[in-house]
Amino acid sequence: MKWPGKRRTRWIAGGVAVAALLAGGITAAVAATGSDSPDVPASSSADAGFARDMAVHHQQAVEMSYIVRDRTDDEEVRRLAYDIAQTQANQRGMLLGWLDLWELPKVPEGAPMEWMGMEDMPPGEDGALMPGMATRTELSRLGKLSGEKAEILYLQLMTRHHRGGVHMAEGCVRRCEVPVERRLARGMVESQESEIALMSTMLKSRDAKP
Template structure:
């Protein structure tokens, strides 16, 4: 692990945190394109904010778990950065939903419906392994895994029980899957969301999480392991 790699990750994290305080307010303003101030409940903007908030919450949870399961400085530093960044972003998205007067949870609405509506604007290359079948993302919710990349309850239990190197490897593998799913969702917002501030946040997520994917691959290799998926 080089200092340059850590510096790059830290720079992205600090940039996201710095812009967080103004992003919530900016998302409530009309933009020059005439986009309505308040997105509709079934819009990509609302769906992304709801779903990514849930997705981020699990990343924060996994990061806190591994923090208490290992003494390794590299993994704990990465976990700290992920937890802080995604907790901050989650707060921004929930703040937008409050500002828009929209519910944070909607019963009867399937996760990822905003991406699957008609398949418009999405292409196979942008889905990072998420198969499309008749306009629906190819992820079937099971055992607590509601969206692409999310760990199951069984996997979270394994992470809680693991210690040391075993915990480090499992965390890095689970978070690699988690980031790949998150990147696909963020790209979906870049293509489908109408609120410019939210699109900017989604673009930042893609850049930051892709950088962290490279870092996690290096950390796994240093531990004699590799990501679970290609």
């Protein structure tokens, strides 16, 4: 699928903006955590576990959003995908920035969601490591569809993805000790619930279900 030069420029500019947000997010994370909580959380803490798992979860949301941008002309879907990609890439930068600041591993030391008491959760299949995540098969299918079919699958996958993200963020609100991280988690819950409602409306307009 070929795109006019103006549209390509807009998305390239968006990628530059994401990189800038990542750098700024890490700087802000370091400054905010240093002032809010002088104590470094343990590697086994909810703070560290949430940062690791949500960084992985967010990375897939960014990936799905960049896939759908090339599969549809619909400006509403492309705008939503752009917002999700920028927001979650920025938040991912903050989470990884905290792990850097705390000098903790970025790779989970145990099972995904162990920090939430979900270590007995069945292992994810086909690349879906945590609740809400898409499988490799679903991502491959998204990359092969176009137009309204791609829009519907993206909205369905992202709705499920957001629900999993909200569940994890609510877990951090209850368990995390670092104040700035709890604030970020609360913001994730609010923004992703709002986007779930928006995506439900967008799916209904396409005669599709979440």
